[in-house]
Amino acid sequence: MQLAKLLHCRGFHITFVNSEFNHKQLVRSRGEEVVKGLPDFWFEAIPDRLPPSDSDATQCIPALCDSTRKTCLAPFMELLSKLNSSPQVPPFTCIVCDGIMNFGTKAAQLIGVPYVQLWMSLAVSFLGYLQYKELAQRGIVPFKDEHFVSDGTLEMPINWIP
Numbered sequence: 754m755q756l757a758k759l760l761h762c763r764g765f766h767i768t769f770v771n772s773e774f775n776h777k778q779l780v781r782s783r784g785e786e787v788v789k790g791l792p793d794f795w796f797e798a799i800p801d802r803l804p805p806s807d808s809d810a811t812q813c814i815p816a817l818c819d820s821t822r823k824t825c826l827a828p829f830m831e832l833l834s835k836l837n838s839s840p841q842v843p844p845f846t847c848i849v850c851d852g853i854m855n856f857g858t859k860a861a862q863l864i865g866v867p868y869v870q871l872w873m874s875l876a877v878s879f880l881g882y883l884q885y886k887e888l889a890q891r892g893i894v895p896f897k898d899e900h901f902v903s904d905g906t907l908e909m910p911i912n913w914i915p
Contacts, residue, residue: 756849756871757794766793766843768836770829772801772821797836799828818853826856833860884914 754769761767771779776798780788788796801817802824836842845866850857852872861868872879888894893906901907 760849761791761794768795768797768842770797770799770832772817772825773798774801774817795842797832799825799832801825821853822855825854826859829856829860830863833864880914884911887913 757767757769776788776796802820833845837845845864847866848857848861848868850868850870852870852874855870858868858870874882885894888911893909896906
């Protein structure tokens with residue numbers, strides 16, 4: 754959000770796209786005014802295709818990431834098409850998306866604009882993410898059941914990570 758605000762201050766037209774869940778949380782925590790937008794700065798929401806949950810509940814991050822990866826491209830493309838046909842919205846020149854939101858890069862490729870993919874996590878988180886393939890190949894993840902919490906799996910050293 755702060756990058757979007759900085760770009761807007763430098764004259765860029767911004768459409769900030771959230772999942773419906775995150776959009777509702779933003780409105781709930783900061784009020785409806787926060788998403789009213791400014792001239793040339795709009796907020797939009799696309800479905801995340803997750804089952805509705807209590808508005809106070811924290812969504813399961815792995816489920817959110819998986820759902821985003823599998824289902825958000827089509828609604829995002831529909832939104833881009835709607836915005837592109839609006840006389841209020843200038844043509845897209847770039848898509849900036851979070852690293853988890855890989856549908857943004859695919860959409861940019863489909864409509865022929867450059868994209869920037871940002872990772873908003875700490876370097877150590879990114880290092881952990883890079884190890885997922887190896888963890889899966891060794892059969893450590895995905896966890897088979899909930900026993901991993903108490904069977905010592907979480908204390909197991911991962912000695913191949915630098």
